[in-house]
Amino acid sequence: MSKLFAPVTLGAPTGPGLVLRNRTVLAPMCQYSITRRDGVPHAWQLSHLGARAAGGFGLVFTEATAVTAQGRISDQDTGIWNAEQAEAWAPIVEFIHSQGASAGIQLAHAGGKASTYAWLPGFFESGRTGNISVADGGWETIGPSATDALGLQAPTAMNREQIDASIVAWAQAVRRADAAGFDVVQIHAAHGYLIHQFLSPLSNQRTDSYGGSYTNRTRYAREVITAVRAAWPAHKPLAIRFSGEDWVEEGWRIADTVRFAAEAFEMGVSSFDISSAGIGTYRGPAGPGYQVSLAASVKAALPGAFVTAVGMITDAAQAEQVLVTGAADGVSIGRAALKNPNWPATAARELNEPLENTPFAEQYWRAHW
């Protein structure tokens, strides 16, 4: 049996934890499909996530789903800041479960990277790569500091009330995610969005207790984790996604990520997905498995956690190698799963997994996998 298709348990503070049928994880991917601009998921999310659950993923993550309307990356994002959105997620979760997959929701607040245009075909050609202006239907953005480090219009620096209100919003979103039936919440602390904006010295220029030292820059993240863990049932696993590196000397570095991941683990986060970058121009490496070493650093420090690697992991043998070498416990698959929703089932056959351990919808059995 391959490692990739060996079940694994995601730990939780109480109870036996969550058993995933295999170690393939659908990476969270914005779909920019909420053309009604109300954040309510619909047939596209059911079809997109449902197909990948049917295609064999162990854990299927939703796209970045906003905890407040102001925290949306674009006005076509999904949300979970109200009951209507939560109710619309419930049948999607139910379908994911019916296919044998576990359902995770990535909760996000874009902070100073909110109110941007949907990244759909024509995005670059249109020249509309910055913020949507208020006149064009955009909205005011907030972040730790009024800085242009994000390559966008400077957000309004959050005051204490806004920080507190945002933490309440994270907790409320988590309660709705529980009511919708999700098995895992993943806190989006990567890619230059709000939490990462606080963590990184590139975007956090505060002089109060939320800026300056490592302890101060990580305070907002700690407060979010504390509130989220308290609002999320103790028997359900909590996950987080970090940018392991800003890939610049004066930024957030892998040593910071490893240090903070250990703190998060102590606070009840049991699952870590390690991506990179997101503040300013990309300055990191590119190529197959370009972020695996970041996941390996976290894994080495936290042997008891479930750590996933992500980034240009595209074929079965490569994924298996990541696991066999001990670099990570699972793999998050993004673009390769956009091309092939049956990526896990296909990979299982390539790894000579027995048919009974090849995850596919039984309606498709005559493909003989």
Ligand SMILES: Cc1cc2nc3c(=O)[nH]c(=O)nc-3n(C[C@H](O)[C@H](O)[C@H](O)COP(=O)(O)O)c2cc1C
């Ligand atoms: C269409 C698209 C949308 C994405 N949206 C998100 C998102 O909502 N949240 C997130 O954390 N990462 C997002 N990402 C990043 C992916 O989760 C993943 O980290 C990245 O694509 C690298 O993995 P890959 O090489 O397997 O695609 C997105 C990527 C793509 C291609």
